[in-house]
Amino acid sequence: MGNGFLLLSPFSFLFTQMHLKAHAKVNLGLNIIAKRGDGFHEVDTLLARLELHDELELQLKEQGISLTIENADLPTDNKNLAYRAAELYLSKSDEARGVHIHLRKNIPLAAGLAGGSTDAAAVLRGLLQLYPSSVDLMAIAKELGSDVSFFVQDIPAARARGKGEKLEPVTLPQLYLVLVNPGVHISAKEAYENLQNFSARLKLESVLGKLTNNQEPGYLNALQPGVMLLYPKVREVLTALRQTGLRGVMMSGSGSTCFGLANSFEQAGQVATTVKEKNPDWWIYPTLTL
Numbered sequence: 001m002g003n004g005f006l007l008l009s010p011f012s013f014l015f016t017q018m019h020l021k022a023h024a025k026v027n028l029g030l031n032i033i034a035k036r037g038d039g040f041h042e043v044d045t046l047l048a049r050l051e052l053h054d055e056l057e058l059q060l061k062e063q064g065i066s067l068t069i070e071n072a073d074l075p076t077d078n079k080n081l082a083y084r085a086a087e088l089y090l091s092k093s094d095e096a097r098g099v100h101i102h103l104r105k106n107i108p109l110a111a112g113l114a115g116g117s118t119d120a121a122a123v124l125r126g127l128l129q130l131y132p133s134s135v136d137l138m139a140i141a142k143e144l145g146s147d148v149s150f151f152v153q154d155i156p157a158a159r160a161r162g163k164g165e166k167l168e169p170v171t172l173p174q175l176y177l178v179l180v181n182p183g184v185h186i187s188a189k190e191a192y193e194n195l196q197n198f199s200a201r202l203k204l205e206s207v208l209g210k211l212t213n214n215q216e217p218g219y220l221n222a223l224q225p226g227v228m229l230l231y232p233k234v235r236e237v238l239t240a241l242r243q244t245g246l247r248g249v250m251m252s253g254s255g256s257t258c259f260g261l262a263n264s265f266e267q268a269g270q271v272a273t274t275v276k277e278k279n280p281d282w283w284i285y286p287t288l289t290l
Contacts, residue, residue, distance in 0.1 A: 016060045018129055021053040022122035023290060024113040025147065026177065026252040026259055029207055029219030031199040032192075040163045041192060044202040046219070047150050048157045048172055049290045052179070054119055055104040056082070058126040064098040065090070072105035081144060085120035086127065088140045093133035108283055110185035112253030114147040121151030156290045159204055170204070172289055173212045176262040178271045180241060181283040182233040184256040191254035194226030214263060217248045224251045231256060240279065244271045262286075 025047050033042040065086045067076040078084050086099055101123060107115035124137050141148040146164030157172040199222045210217045228235045234251060237258045241249040246260025262268035268286035276284045 016130075018058045018126045020056045020058070020122040020126050022056055022107075022115075022118040022151070023049045024052040024054075024107045024115060024118060024287075025049050025150065026113065026179075026257075027221065028172075028175075028211070028217065028248075029202050029250075030221040030223060030253065031202045032195060032222040033201060034198055036163070041195075042162065043160065043164055045160050045164070046157065046170065046202060046204065046207065047147075047160050048175065049151075049155075050113075050177070050179075050287045051290060052107060052113070052285060052287045054107050054115060054122075056119065056122050056126065057102040058123065058130060059100040059102070060130060061098045061100050063096065065101070066098075067101045067103065070102075070104040072109060074105070074109070081116040081120040081148075082123045085123040085140070085144055085148070088143060089124055089127045089135060089137075090131070092140060093127075093131060093135045095131045095133070097131070099127065099130065108181045108257060110187060111181050111257040112186070112251065112255045113179075113257050114151070114253065117145050117147035118151045120144050121148050124148075124152055125154065159202070170208070172208070175211065175289040176265045176268040177259045177287050177289070178241065178244075178246060178262060178268050178275070179252075179257055179259050179283075179285045179287060180237045180275060180279075181257040182237050182279075183281065183283065184231050184233050186227060186231065186255045188254040190230070191223045191227050194230055195223060196225045196229075197222065211248075211261075214247070217261075219248065219250065221251050221253075223254055227251060227255045234258065237282070240275055241271075244274060246271060 028046040031044040067083050141152040149165050155169045157170045159168045207217050241260040249260040251258045272284045272286040
């Protein structure tokens, strides 16, 4: 798995079902350089996968696609990214059979943690095992979204540029995080429409050095100021995290999940408990990078 791609067993055709973990991500810095001619934004960001994950079960079926979901009220048709991933894989691999997908959601919705993208990538990786083919997973991933490309490669961390599809694997130190979501759902479209200013490129070497030395990383999220203007709750979360003494407090992606860095998993758990006692309605989760 070191190259980020799946190695298929000669017995792959014997699989009738698969259980998969679909890990969340955070952005350790999200710089937005410019508006592109194609309507997208030029980004420079450091993506890191987290222990926090959704769970999926893929089951062979004679034909068609079905999707059931626990813990979330989400579409179960092709409005769902995991369903669309299955549609694309089966059509491009000329596979006449189908799949049933059962999804247990643990990652908050519309929260800047790429829950939908990681589920879609897990479906693609699972279907490659269930129905082996020469189909290009990365090409399908790019059709579904930039974050899907990151998860399909199954790497712990990467610098992402362009629209987010130009990926360069990066080695990160072990990081311990406290994630906090106040229950505000923010779409990426809304966050980008309220971008206040463009930024310079991510100073990757500086950020990595400071993360390694447990210093304030000095990264930024260019979407954060605009989101805070729209949703004051996000500012409240950031303030609460800073007051605990965590480092690198920032919003992840397009929000509304925010995070701070602890010195150990024990400290992350203690901070999570403290913040939860004061804000019982917030979703709070201590986690670590993979």
